[in-house]
Amino acid sequence: MEKNPFKFGSIVNEPYFTNRTKEIEKVISVLNSENHLVLVGPRRYGKSSLVFKVVSELKRPVIALDLQLITGAHDLAAQLLRRIYRVFPFERVRQYVKHFRVIPTISVNPVTNEVDISFQAGSDNPALLEDVLNLLEKLSKKGKRLIVVFDEFQELGKIDARLLNQFRSIMQHHQKVNYVFLGSQESLMREIFEKKKSPFYHFGLLMNLEKIPYREFHDFLSANFKKVINNPNQISENILSVTGCHPYYTQQFAWVIWEKILKDKAARNIHEEAVQELIRTHDMDYERIWMNFNKSDKKMLIGLSFSDLSPLSEMFLREFDLGASSTAFSTLKRLAQSGYVTKITNRYEIDDPFFKIWIRQRRKA
Ligand SMILES: Nc1ncnc2c1ncn2[C@@H]1O[C@H](COP(=O)(O)OP(=O)(O)OP(=O)(O)O)[C@@H](O)[C@H]1O
Ligand SMILES: [Mg+2]
Structure with a gap:
């Protein structure tokens, strides 16, 4: 049986290390x-x-x-x-x-x-x-x-x-x-x-240090998945569209998907099942984290998980009821300092892509 070629959490070196x-x-x-x-x-x-x-x-x-x-x-x-x-x-x-x-x-x-x-x-x-x-x-x-x-x-x-x-x-x-x-x-x-x-x-x-570039991460994932499936490119694309090339979450997600493939190669919807499994695993943590946010943190995170607009734009502030842009800015700063939000050049995003999906699901439920 092929050994799972993905590793997350601790320090990685070859063959788990890519690019850079x-x-x-x-x-x-x-x-x-x-x-x-x-x-x-x-x-x-x-x-x-x-x-x-x-x-x-x-x-x-x-x-x-x-x-x-x-x-x-x-x-x-x-x-x-x-x-x-x-x-x-x-x-x-x-x-x-x-x-x-x-x-x-x-x-x-x-x-x-x-x-x-x-x-x-x-x-x-x-x-x-x-x-x-x-x-x-x-x-x-x-x-x-x-x-x-x-x-x-x-x-x-x-x-x-x-x-x-x-x-x-x-x-x-x-x-x-x-x-x-x-x-x-x-x-x-x-x-x-x-x-x-x-x-x-x-x-x-x-x-x-930035994320790993899409092309390289894609090739790294495909090179590994081709050992067990016929459409490695598709699965790599799906993974990166969820994780946005975040090094840790990409490896973690790929790891879960690999396990699922080994269990049942013909299974459909592996990708969606893996997302749900990861969310379930972290449900309690997410819940606890969520409870500790104040109202503006929550509104900001909801906004960031639904909208691609800049969180400091007038439309975003209005749509998610965030008040003045100076207040929104300090909310973002606070969330960035505690690591929940990451600023990438001039964009802000929720750091954990599965937390983002969790928020969306909860709001839609
Ligand atoms: N070059 C890489 N190629 C592939 N995956 C990587 C690479 N670098 C890191 N990762 C993934 O990210 C995870 C975290 O890496 P690492 O512990 O080095 O990050 P860190 O920035 O030091 O994290 P922390 O903030 O927790 O100290 C690794 O376990 C691995 O899954
Ligand atoms: Mg470290």
Whole structure:
């Protein structure tokens, strides 16, 4: 039996990874220079997949930390140090750590060899993070430069408002590390890297990650579906017309369709059944999300799921009873910040194509 060739949710590499040739080239050229990279793109567009694909090809040491899960400056220092221990030889790291101004408690799990770090609670000493960050530079080698990836970097200022300044003042002296800053909240990322008064102003090359181009995604889907059906082009078209080339939802939808084909090759309406199945699976989440929206959010989302007009046009505002365009604009901004709506060049769309269909169905029911 053919193995399902689609994968969604986690980081993907070959053979699940398609296209991104230009982006790969650009990321390689930044990481092979002494510059830093800022990669901005909506949730699940493939930021991590792109970066980790390049990094694994470069065969250089990499440390990655997701700032979403960090609870404070202390925790940040400890989590970074843990990852440093994973990548560099224990003894080499120890030689530096023993000169830290605040000495951490380090315990090694005897089975996994995984290191656990803790700093004495309550000591609000900025030297802690400074020593750990500078350790990155000390351990890195010129010929095999260390790559440090911060995921959801826009969270740094929320962890502690002073951290942005502190990070930048330390990192600007680093010569042997390439930093990669990933972020899914475009407006916050732009504020950090594009606003003149921000400490990180123009600190790295800013790259915007877009959806996968229609042609390439179509060919990727067809090449896979042709192993099990005769009309792969039709099914690929159907998939992309629902998902609008969103990397994650396209793979997820294709995965479900593949399973259905394997069960019954002759079945009709596979495509529609798969849509309904996905909506059913997420029904409870959608319901919960919906309940938490305020009235203008709901009106805006209803409008976006039914109409192709610009949500700031007069006709749209009138048809969906949205009031003044300034109010509608702040609604859109809020929905974009929480990731429910994505702005693509000058268009706004609901990020999750199945949520969009769910809203339409509920309204029509
Ligand atoms: N180049 C690609 N080709 C095909 N599918 C891809 C590609 N990149 C990403 N995807 C799909 O998108 C999913 C999410 O990718 P990834 O986790 O890299 O995105 P992300 O932007 O880092 O997401 P998050 O915001 O959750 O961190 C993957 O599991 C895969 O299904
Ligand atoms: Mg990611």
